[in-house]
Amino acid sequence: MCLQKASQMRSATLHRFLQKSEPGINFIYKLSIFYGEVFLIHEFDALVIGAGGAGLFAALEAGKNAKTAVFSKVHAIRSHTGAAQGGIGAALGNVEEDKPEWHAFDTVKGGDYLVDQAAAMILAEEAVQAVYDLENRGLPFNRTPEGLIDQRRFGGHTRNFGESAVRRACYAADRTGHMILQTLYQQCTKHDVTFYDEFQVVDVLMDGTTCGGIVAVELATGDIHVFTAKATLFATGGFGRMFKITSNAYANTGDGPAVLARRGVPLEDMEFFQFHPTGIQGMGILISEAVRGEGGILRNKTGERFMERYAPTLLDLAPRDMVSRAVISEIKQGNGIRGDKKIDDYVHLDATGIGRETLNNKLPEISSFCRTYLGIDPVDDKIPVQPTAHYAMGGIPTDVNGRVRRDGHGNFYNGLYAAGECACVSVHGANRLGTNSLVDLVVFGRRAGIHLADFIKHADRNNGKSDAAEEAKNKIAGLFKNKKQPSPRGVDLTDKMQRIMMEDIGVYRNGPDMERAVDALRELRKAYANVRVGDTNKAFNTDLLEILELENLLDLALITAESAKNRKESRGAHSREDYPDRNDAQWLKHTLACLENDSVHLSYMDVDTSLWEPKARKY
Ligand SMILES: Cc1cc2nc3c(=O)[nH]c(=O)nc-3n(C[C@H](O)[C@H](O)[C@H](O)COP(=O)(O)OP(=O)(O)OC[C@H]3O[C@@H](n4cnc5c(N)ncnc54)[C@H](O)[C@@H]3O)c2cc1C
DSSP: OOHHHHHTOOHHHHHHHHHHSOTTSOOOOEEEEETTEEEEEEEOSEEEEOOSHHHHHHHHHHTTTSOEEEEESSOGGGSGGGGOOSOEEOOOOSSSOOOHHHHHHHHHHHTTTOSOHHHHHHHHHHHHHHHHHHHHTTOOOOBOTTSSBOEEEEEEEEETTTTEEEEEEEOSTTOHHHHHHHHHHHHHHHTTOEEEETEEEEEEEEETTEEEEEEEEETTTOOEEEEEOSEEEEOOOOOGGGSSSBSSOTTOSOHHHHHHHHTTOOEEOTTOEEEEEEEETTTOOBOOTHHHHTTOEEEOTTOOOTHHHHOTTTGGGSOHHHHHHHHHHHHHTTOSBOOSSGGGOBEEEEOTTTOHHHHHHHOHHHHHHIIIIISOOTTTSOEEEEEEEEEESOBEEBOTTOEEESSSSSOEEEEEEEOSTTEEOSSSTTSOOTTHHHHHHHHHHHHHHHHHHHHHHHOOOOOOSOOHHHHHHHHHHHHHHOOOSSOOOHHHHHHHHHHHHHHHSSSEEOHHHHHHHHHHHHHHHHHHTTOOOSOOOSTTOHHHHHHHHHHHHHHHHHHHHHHHHHOOSOBTTBEESSSOSOOHHHHOEEEEEEEETTEEEEEEEEOOOSSSOOOOOOO
C-alpha cells in the first residue's frame, strides 16, 4: 500500500485493512502523518499495561500460550512495586500457628466490612501457594534458623480472629517488592514476553463493550503507536500523586483508571484512599510498618505511647486508618511536635528499642532513608513522621478473575481485564491491611492472566470501530497549539489539585470542605483546557507526558471527591466529622462512579457478606 494513500485513511478503515492482512505478523505501517508524526501499528494476542507485580504475574501466565506485550511508562523494574518494603502476607505458620481463615477474617475486619468476603478467602488461601511459587522462582526471602521463610508482625494481622498480633508477613529484609519485581521480570524475559519500556498508554480502542487494544506514545521518539489484541489487561498501579504528601512514585498517576473512565468504565469505591501513618515529615517518603512490626513505637510530644489509648490490644499495630486518625487527633489536641508551619506538625516513631543489629539486618533501607533524608540515625534518634497518602483501595471494578465490570448487575466488558492497585476486586474494602497489596498482585494478577489466556483461545479479534488514535493525535496537537495567553502551566494546576485533595479529602473530611473541593476541582479541569506544553521537541518530551498525566489525576480527583461527598457515614479510610459513625443500614454498599463530561454519576453495588456478619471494629 502506498504511504500517501495510507496517510489519508481513518484509523477505522485502517483496522479493517489489518483484519484482512496476514495474521501472526507484527505489523508496522507508517500512517497518518501529523507534525512529522506517524502511527505505528502492531498486533499481539494480549496486551498488559503495567510492569509492576500484577502486570508481570499476569504476563507470565498469558505469555505461556499467547503472544504477549507488556508496556511500562518507566523501565519495567522501576515500577512502584520495587519500592514495597515490609512484606507479603501469607498464613504459612512458619513461626507460630496461623490459618488462611484468620487471614481472610482480618482482611474483612480491617476493610471495615466493605470487603467482598469470598474474594478475601481466595486471597488468603492462594497467598500461601503464591509465596511458595515466588520462592520456587528464586525470590530470596529472609529465613528462620531452621531454613524456613521467616515471618514478622504487621498491622491488623491477628491469630484466632483478633486475639493477638501474629507473624504473617514474609519478607526479604525491607526490599520485598524489589525482590518480587526482579524475580518476575527475569521469569518474563525467560518466557518470551515482549517489553515496551517507556511507552505511555493514552487511550483504549473500545468498540461498544469490547476492548480491541490501546494507543501509546513512545517517549524516545514522540511517535504514536496503536497496538491491537484480543485481550488487554490494565495493571497501572496507584494514584497517590493526587495528594501533596504521598509515599507514591512520580509515575503513580492513575492512567489506567482515568483512560477507562473517560471511555465509560465505572470506577469502584474511589472515596477510600489510605493514608499511611508513618511518612517522613514534610516529604511523605514511607517508613514501613515493618518498623512497628519489629518493635517501633509511636510517641507524642510528651513521649507518651498514645496508641495505648486508641487500640489497647494491637497498640501501634492497629490498622492504618485507625493509627493515622490517632496521629492527626494527637496533633489537633496539641500533643504533636511543632513543625515550622502548623501543617508540618508531627509525632515520633521511636525505633531506638529495636537495636542496631535488627535495624541493620532487617530494616537496612529504612535506616539509610533516615540517614540520607533526615540526617539522623534511627539507632539513636526518633523519626519525625506524619500520615502520607499511600494506597488506592478503589479502582477499576473486577471479579476474582480480573474481568472488568460494566455495572453492578454481573455484566462484563469483553477482552478487558484489570489487576493490582488500579483494580478493585474488592479485597481491601474501606481500608487495606499492610502486606495485602503484594498478595493481591500475585494472587489476582495470576488469576487474571490465566483467565485472559483462556479467553484468547476462543475470542475473535475486534479492533474495527475505534478512532482513539486520531483522537489522541488531535488532543496532543491541541496541547502544543493552545494559543490562549497566558496559558496555565500544568505544574501550577498540579500543585493546586494536590493541596485541595490533601486539605479537603484527607484523613478527616466533612460536607462543606468536600463541596468546596468538588467546585475547585471542576474549575481546575476547566483551566486544564488551556494548558500548553512548553517543550516543543518531539523526542523525550516529558513535559507532554506529565501534562497528559495531570488530566488523569484531575479526572480521578473529581471522581474521588464526588464519591466521598455522597457517602454520608464514616467507614475505614473515609472518616467524616459530620457523620462520625458507620451506617450499615444505608451504606454497606460499593460505590460505582461514572464520569460523564463534567459530572460524575453514582450508583451502588451489593457487598458480599456471605462469611462473617459485620460487627463494630475493636482492636
Ligand atoms: C513506598 C511503598 C511501600 C510499599 N510497601 C508495601 C509492602 O511492604 N507490602 C505491600 O503489600 N504493599 C506495599 N506497598 C503497596 C504496593 O507496593 C503497591 O500497591 C503495588 O506494588 C502496586 O503494584 P502494581 O503492579 O499494581 O503497580 P505498580 O508496581 O505501581 O506498577 C505500575 C506499572 O504501570 C505502568 N504504567 C502506569 N501508567 C502507565 C501508562 N500510562 N502507560 C504505560 N505504563 C503505565 C508503570 O510504568 C508500572 O510499570 C507499598 C507502596 C509504596 C508506595
